[in-house]
Amino acid sequence: MSIIVLGTAALDTVTTPSGKRREMLGGSAIHFSMGASFFTQVNLVAIVGSDFPKRHIDFLNKKGVNLTSLVIGGGRTFRWEGEYRGDLNTALTLSTELGVLSSFRPQIAEHQRRIENIFLANVDPDIQRHLLSKMHAPKLVGLDSMNYWIDHKRKALLKLLKEIHIFVANDAEARSLSGETNLIKAAKALRRMGASIVVVKKGEHGVLVYCDDFIFCSPAYPVEKIVDPTGAGDTFAGGFMGYLTKARKADARSIKRAITFGTIMASFNVEGFGLERSAQVSKKDVDRRLAHFKQITSF
Amino acid sequence: MSIIVLGTAALDTVTTPSGKRREMLGGSAIHFSMGASFFTQVNLVAIVGSDFPKRHIDFLNKKGVNLTSLVIGGGRTFRWEGEYRGDLNTALTLSTELGVLSSFRPQIAEHQRRIENIFLANVDPDIQRHLLSKMHAPKLVGLDSMNYWIDHKRKALLKLLKEIHIFVANDAEARSLSGETNLIKAAKALRRMGASIVVVKKGEHGVLVYCDDFIFCSPAYPVEKIVDPTGAGDTFAGGFMGYLTKARKADARSIKRAITFGTIMASFNVEGFGLERSAQVSKKDVDRRLAHFKQITSF
DSSP: OEEEEEOOOEEEEEEETTEEEEEEEEOHHHHHHHHHTTTSEEEEEEEEOTTSOHHHHHHHHHTTOBOTTEEEOSSOOOEEEEEEOTTSOSEEEEEEEOGGGGGOOOOOOGGGGGOOEEEEOSSOHHHHHHHHHHOSOOOEEEEEOOHHHHHHSHHHHHHHHTTOSEEEEEHHHHHHHHOOSSHHHHHHHHHHHTOSEEEEEOGGGOEEEEESSOEEEEOOOOOSOOOOOTTHHHHHHHHHHHHHHHHTOOSHHHHHHHHHHHHHHHHHHTTSSTTTTGGGOOHHHHHHHHHHHHHHHOO | OEEEEEOOOEEEEEEETTEEEEEEEEOHHHHHHHHHTTTSEEEEEEEEOTTSOHHHHHHHHHTTOBOTTEEEOSSOOOEEEEEEOTTSOSEEEEEEEOGGGGGOOOOOOGGGGGOOEEEEOSSOHHHHHHHHHHOSOOOEEEEEOOHHHHHHSHHHHHHHHTTOSEEEEEHHHHHHHHOOSSHHHHHHHHHHTTOSEEEEEOGGGOEEEEESSOEEEEOOOOOSOOOOOTTHHHHHHHHHHHHHHHHTOOSHHHHHHHHHHHHHHHHHHTTSSTTTTGGGOOHHHHHHHHHHHHHHHOO
């Protein structure tokens, strides 16, 4: 089993209380790939510009990410610059340069169209829909979005929600799209909008899962030294979807375990700038953190 | 085993999106008593005015709360009026009338001075210290406070922190007193200030416990319809300290279970105005919610 991820590949410039890094490899699909490639083979559907450093291509190849459907366009790679202050919960966007992303139409190789598990990471809902329409037999489709699309492409997003299985949103997005303040009510409303599994990410406060059959509440793995939270949500989604793909099922037990693995992958991500830490995670690291997480959450 | 609680007894007027209630029985020691009396006998140390309705006295007697050290002073009972909007996480204080609380010096009956478990709920740290100095053999002392005392009586509070065992604070208080933004760092700093067990309450996001030997993270019990969050933290502390008193120990296992029972007692509190719901909790209610909480948090 392998998984398709559609999303952004970016060059991120990030300032946090720990320092500043310029033009690091980033983007929703890339962070997702770090979380997911630990569990399964990841097929990247994204676009970069002709200025995209070859060392990043080499790095992704080395991580086993299939780059068949990574388009190298004629312009500049998508760039994002942001800053985190105080409690590091909210990024202040300093600049966004769309570059090749502005004309992105995902291409997907014929043999990849048969892949059943798909994650539509945060990009324009029209692009997400375009990719989904090309897949032959989607079986488990996850969707992420952001407030910008909720505000500007609400209709397209609502339509897409009816075609996917798992909706992953942060608390602000869940509230904004559902119009409900209480997160359980928000998750219920999102369920009614179409997604059979609603995963609400609450950052340092953990995750809430809502399905027809069960709910699940998980705290975040407590990290003392948060260096850079960029991509934590995407890394979480990668660990979550990656584990479900490996498990080949999405029953209550698998979903709970998948949430836990997503939580653990995200905890590594925030301990370094960009992919510094999340790209280096070993099985031993994950096993150790899983055992510790069990210990600090079970009663 | 029984427990002493020092704190406020109040008449609360509260407005929430669910409605408005006038002059309900409230206050830190009263809400604490609702959580704790489920597990153990509670001895109330507080003051009310001559206007305090007899029906509240009858109610507390009926709940088995020992009122030997409840002073009925000559003035008016402490009154608080507040309002909650939006996500109900923060109360807006509309008015505070100290009344008899302004000249409160706790009185405690001789036979109660031998009680070993004590909770110093939120009042002036000087009053908290005064009571503690009268106790013969304090064995497990819990302390709560609020930002007002952190700002205005910081020295007295820091001194008190060295004489207690368990410090219970909400996230804003933990950050403010420790000077640390990251909650684990904040808890560690509070540990260094003296409390051997630090309990950080994060409202709807649950609880973090920090001790030398272990940490523990618990989500809140998910409540869909929050009617009035007033006293949730005190009810939590009551369930927590009440269970520890019943368990007669404070090892890791007992603390984790105590946190869970505190969480569950608090979840009932927010489902009604004032004590409407928390005063009516049956063993069956608690058992059912405990089983559900295990199910939605274990993976």
